[in-house]
Amino acid sequence: MDARALIDSFNAAWNSHDLEGALDLCTADVVFESTNPAPDGRRHEGRDEVREAWRPVFEQLEGRFDIEELTVAGELVVQRWRYDWGTGHVRGVDVIRVRDGAVAEKLSYVKG
Numbered sequence: 449m450d451a452r453a454l455i456d457s458f459n460a461a462w463n464s465h466d467l468e469g470a471l472d473l474c475t476a477d478v479v480f481e482s483t484n485p486a487p488d489g490r491r492h493e494g495r496d497e498v499r500e501a502w503r504p505v506f507e508q509l510e511g512r513f514d515i516e517e518l519t520v521a522g523e524l525v526v527q528r529w530r531y532d533w534g535t536g537h538v539r540g541v542d543v544i545r546v547r548d549g550a551v552a553e554k555l556s557y558v559k560g
Contacts, residue, residue: 451520451546455527458551462513467506471495474551481555483540489556510534523547 449457454473461470471478480498482489492501505511516528516539525544530537540558544551 449549451523451525452518454546454549454551455518455520455525455544459513459515459527462506465506465509465511467499467502470502470506471499474498475547478551479553483556483558508533 458470458473461467461473474495477494478498480492480501482492482501484490490501492498511531511533514530514532516530518525518527523546525542525546527542527544528539529542530539538558538560540556543553543555543557545553
């Protein structure tokens with residue numbers, strides 16, 4: 449799967465609240481850097497740690513990511529997004545590295 453198709457499937461899993469589906473698109477040693485706690489977030493390594501870090505977002509059933517811009521450069525993907533949860537929203541950026549057709553790293557940043 450090329451990087452664009454992978455990220456389209458990955459984002460669809462997020463908006464379908466399909467945690468296991470999103471993780472299936474990741475490498476076993478996936479790295480996720482969260483947006484909190486401020487100022488630097490927290491690093492999570494491996495599917496088990498990442499699953500627990502992502503679980504609260506996937507369980508927020510009214511939440512939805514809308515991709516504002518997506519750029520693919522080989523195995524590097526940068527996407528700007530807006531996350532709405534019904535009573536508010538936040539905008540941010542993901543820097544994603546793809547390896548062997550799977551998400552290997554997702555570094556997330558938010559505004560304000």
